[in-house]
Amino acid sequence: DVKVTQSSRYLVKRTGEKVFLECVQDMDHENMFWYRQDPGLGLRLIYFSYDVKMKEKGDIPEGYSVSREKKERFSLILESASTNQTSMYLCASSLYFEQYFGPGTRLTVT
Amino acid sequence: AQKVTQAQTEISVVEKEDVTLDCVYETRDTTYYLFWYKQPPSGELVFLIRRNSFDEQNEISGRYSWNFQKSTSSFNFTITASQVVDSAVYFCALSEAPGTASKLTFGTGTRLQVTL
Numbered sequence: 001d002v003k004v005t006q007s008s009r010y011l012v013k014r015t016g017e018k019v020f021l022e023c024v025q026d027m028d029h030e031n032m033f034w035y036r037q038d039p040g041l042g043l044r045l046i047y048f049s050y051d052v053k054m055k056e057k058g059d060i061p062e063g064y065s066v067s068r069e070k071k072e073r074f075s076l077i078l079e080s081a082s083t084n085q086t087s088m089y090l091c092a093s094s095l096y097f098e099q100y101f102g103p104g105t106r107l108t109v110t
Numbered sequence: 111a112q113k114v115t116q117a118q119t120e121i122s123v124v125e126k127e128d129v130t131l132d133c134v135y136e137t138r139d140t141t142y143y144l145f146w147y148k149q150p151p152s153g154e155l156v157f158l159i160r161r162n163s164f165d166e167q168n169e170i171s172g173r174y175s176w177n178f179q180k181s182t183s184s185f186n187f188t189i190t191a192s193q194v195v196d197s198a199v200y201f202c203a204l205s206e207a208p209g210t211a212s213k214l215t216f217g218t219g220t221r222l223q224v225t226l
Contacts, residue, residue: 042216045214058213090155098145
């Protein structure tokens, strides 16, 4: 079974803090993705990576950056957290087609 | 640009009723893939099915069935004899043909509530 884990289920940060969200997958998948999920908006792609050190912007990359130093780990970075980044963040990985998701991190920025 | 529309925001049914979740998509690609995911209250999205654009056969898996119609750009999902455990948010998604990485475009989801 594919296992995607995320470092925290719940996180509370203050405005202006630097925030790291970590995602690890154990299936040697090439592709990894970060989404945010907001009510009424579904899932929106922030960034994705198709190989180590490779990254591409998704639909809403502003205010975020990512890092992929190892194949199994994909980090999402909020350089200076803002209240409009309060959301559920979902990480996923894939080999070809279907993506497998982690449990999500609910981030609150106060 | 690709787009997925799930017009039903919320559906409430009583256990044992059949329910259909609608999904309409837009794409200019001739080769594409369609997916359904389930998000139970625990939050983790669970993959249910993948369909490619060349395969219009309907699929049945237990109480779940999927109806893919290219003529109407729809990929609807029916749950027969619904159960309380089916309560979840269901997402339809569309992917371009796999290349460097198959990105998914999601609909906004349909929340299904099944009550006793």
